[in-house]
Amino acid sequence: MLKNNRIIRRLFGEQFDIQHRLLNIIILVGMLGVSFACLMSIVLHQNSFTQILSFTCLGLFILIFWIANSLKRSQLAIIVFSIIFDNFILPSLYIASGGIEGGMPLWCLLGFVFPFLLIKGKSSIVVFIISISEFIALVIYSYYHPEIIMKMPSIKMVYFDMVMTMIAVVVIIASIFAYQTHIYQKQQKAIIKSVREANSAIKQKQDFISNVSHDIRTPMDSIIGFTELAKKNINNPEKLLDSLQKITLASDHLMNLINEVLDISKIDSGKSVVEDEMCSIHEIIDEVCQMMQHEVEKKKLKIELDYSMLDEDVLSCDRIRLNQILLNLVSNAVKYSYEGGTITIAVIQLSSDDESRIVNEFHVRDEGCGMTPEFIEHVFEPFARDKTSLVSAEGTGLGLTIAKSLTEIMGGTIEVVSELGKGSEFTATIPLSIPQLTEIEEEQDIVIYDFKGRRVLVVDDNQLNREILVEAMREEGFIVDEAIDGSFAIEKLRDSEPGTYELVILDLQMPVMDGFETAKIIRSFQEPKVSGIPIVALTADALPEEKTRAFNCGINAYLVKPVDMPSLLKVLMLFFRENKRS
Template sequence: MLKDNKFVRRLFGEQFDIQHRLLNIILLVGILGVGFACLNSVIMKQNIYTQIFSFVSLILFIIIFWVANKLKHVQLSVIIFSIVFNNFVLPGLFITSGGIEGGMPLWCLLGFIFPFLLIKGKRCIPVFIIGITEFIALIIYSYYHPEIIMKMDNMKTVLIDMVITMIAVVVIIASIFRYQTYVYEKLRKTIIKSIREANEAILQKQDFISNVSHDIRTPMDSIIGFTEIAKKNMNNPEKLADSLEKISRASGHLLNLVNEVLDMSKIESGKSPVEEDVCSIHAIIDNVSQILQHEIDHKKLKLELDYSMLDEDVLSCDNLRLNQILLNIMSNAVKYSYEGGTISVSVIQLSSDDESKIINEFHIKDEGCGMTPEFVEHVFEPFARDKSSPVAAEGTGLGLTIAKSLTEIMGGTIEVTSELGKGTEFTVTVPLSIPSLTEIEEEQDIFIYDFKGRHILVVDDNELNREILVEALREENFIVDEAIDGSFAIEKLRDNQPGTYDLVILDLQMPVMDGYETTRIIRSFKDPKVAQIPIIALTADALPEEKTQAFNCGVNAYLVKPVDMPSLLKVFMLFFRENKRS
């Protein structure tokens, strides 16, 4: 097709604005029209001045076309073209080509249209006024001094000149209008499509807000309700423990909801990098199974784990992402299974063309309600829910979308087969790297450390967060001091002897003095025992640029809230390598 032609795309593609494209149309048609006029002036043996001005016009068209498309100075070329063409070439041709007796009035008309079509902003007005004023003055002067006009030799020449000019001008103007109509129609269709997509997005988001507001309120109601029950049963250990267990479970569910929304936002913005580490496939699946164990027990489900085809258990992968993919899919299997059903999880490893990688197929199969063929086509879309499903399940509708996106980020694929009333099977295929022996040895060199006597400074403006963290650290035998913002932390470091604190845990977003400024000040201390103290940033900001900024300021480690004590203790182990016990 014409629109796929390389030449057409190069001159009229969407990389140019509308003025540039119109200029190219005018110049190309103009070059053809003026070129034909030049040929005609030679064949018809018009006077030498007419021939000179015709060829000057042709050269001008070619130069302007070169300046606009080769040198990319579109507006400059348009202004120069309009001024030279309207104020010099056209008046010269008007005088040498018979004045109003010929095609020149039409060329002049076209010349006066150019500024309004091609020049942006108000600059077109003075260009037009100068040109039209000069033309009117020329007509008036030629009326009183007709001797300045060089008449054509005969009426035949006049008629031929008028016909050629009329054809050229009509083709140029028609091309302009047809192209503008084409652009308008294309723009109109784009706008209609955008409006339709926007309306669909609004409906999707309305459904999402409706679903997520219900889903968030459910665990919130549980947390608030069981908190009240716990307050009333402080002297009843059994009732208190039950309430706390239910609060913990509801909190975990609420955190998963929030994480799904945040993860989807990060994935869509391209801020979900793959961070490979040595991990155990067996351990990841077991971990996901333990997270879901309560729900599995509640629905009396049977979970079958098959590792018979797992040859290489220890591989390099993004532990967190693979964990999340499997958790999202397995939680769906639990969610849509009937009571007493079976869920099977198996791993099949296949060889790869790349000898440093192994293809891993994770099969998650349930005997639940299944899906209709129509819904299977949309199952990975954001906020998608099967309204015909007999099982009413909570969630944001983002779990499978996130699983698919993360799988693709890891270079894998995800497929689904389902039959209504019989169950569903998801197959996640991801290539994972085989770690070197050095990496495996480093990962397996893990000890349980004795943190007794270690002195830590916790800096956080949120009293509740600080209290939870301090209590957890004291249970691990740390000596803990507190500061409510960076300025108080600096005071404590200055007031105490250098070396008093072994480590600082620092919130990044705080009033008065935030964590970034606090870190920079600590790193500027003259005493190396303070300036080189390990700093762990513990923050709710999970964006890569925040992490980069924190490391640039001088933090040694970066962990995201809510506090994951095993991860935090593992970081401590890296800093405190002595006092270990195996």
């Protein structure tokens, strides 16, 4: 049975166009019919000419089958078949099988239809005109010269030939129509499925836009509202600080929403990659808890941590990805927890067949509203929301989708157990590498660095972004010059003494001259103090290929906006440590 299915797929699979598949049907049915005709010509002692033609016809079918399926030249096979069959085989059989009185007219009619079924374009009309013209000429010639027609030995043979021809032609036509109907119905089902999927995608997109629109407006309202309050309370330090803290929280929430959309886009396009480094499981979970602290306090929740089954704390893994996975799981637990509930985060480590790796089970359990069995099947789908949930939650509906995708990218799995009204437990199982002792290095403490008097050139076309960065850097002691695009930056570097600027902070997406071109020109300067100046890129583009492009242009460091000042200073400190003051 399996072998038969393999043969069917090989001859009638989707890798062939409809003409090729129809040709295979005609060849197979024709080979059966001609084989039977060859056998009957021997049994009935038909004349040698008829027998030779029958076997020649069988050979033609085999040749055409070989050209179409072994040489993969279906159109060549079809044209060769139509020309030889319609213009040589059929006329010869017409003469040898009683002419108009036998079954050959039916075969000829079928032969004339073949070009339209099998040959593409205008070639089908050309082949048809040649074939029908030759047949009409043959009929007219045989009418005036009946002696060329070989009569059947008896009237019984005439009827027998007509019946057998009729059966064979009907079988071929029925097979063609049945197969075309099958293909049509299959295509209709595929079209209907595609339309449904497209409609579903459109609805998901509409829901997504609606959700994102709502969820973005919420923190934006907070930012605008607390900004106004901050303006009114500029002389009240306590209220001013409170407003600024709430603006920061709303900004972080807004950034998380944007990151979720970007993350799912990168995952869908296959651009999300794993970058392993030494990291502490304790630290990652603590970071997640700190990020969720405001939301946890707002709902008066309690987070319990269980490290009793954690033996190896320092492991080699993608810190950012693991953080994202746990953050999305904990965020989901917080969203669907009742006020005053408890969320438990537990880590269980299991041994694996590979001694250099350890299996980590990250359990996130809540006592919230839980899920229906029907919704559990869709919980990891994009934009999925349980409409029966008693708890309303904000978000894009992408968090669990991202968590599942990232877990799979890291070679793990994710599962959920939930009971309506009692809560849910998500388990991400991820194998991670145990680092060798020589790989583990203690990270040096960040020391306070004196940036006073360090001269930096900031290049950014966005005036607001430039002002914020320049002011923040001046407060740290930097001497800062500004340029509104790459061309102005190049002009400043040319006009100043070599070594005036110790570092360039460069936006990549700018009009006139972008950051990539600017970096290339800087690296082409003859003066080493200019061509060798460190360049730090600040960009809103987080795609890996843009990062690679930046490094290829000579950029030394690549930071994705928004960048907090401590992170930027940490990078700048590395360059200034290498380049001591002259």
